Amino acid sequence: MVPETDIELDYLEGIEEEAEMPSFDFKLNTETNRLSGNVEDLEAVKQAIFLILSTERGEHAIYPEDYGVEFNDLIGQDVEWVIPELEMRIKEALMMDERITEATDFAFDTSTKGVITVTFSVESTKGTITVEKEVPV
8 A cells, every 4th residue: 555645746856867976986006906096087987997807707706796797718719709709798898887888999909829909999978998908718
């Protein structure tokens, strides 16, 4: 049973449904794996991309099950199959971050045996970033 009321909720008019959260985080020093200071805006998005692409999905209890990307099961697979799979997995992983709007312009370098170097652009609410990631296969 739902209670009935005569109260009008006019105070909600004009309030935005979703306000954009600030793009702010602690700065990770990738050489020492320690936090050092803060990052904002585009630098925070760059760091988020680095962390997403450096985290194997489902392997760390500290992260939600859908955080990160699955690369380990690509090792030993046929490169012709891996390339489109990589693009799909990277896009899916990055789109979990609400600041990222699109990942485009994927290029794949297979000249190094056992590694595919992926280069692509990431469009975010804070700007455009060019990313390069080496993936063992």
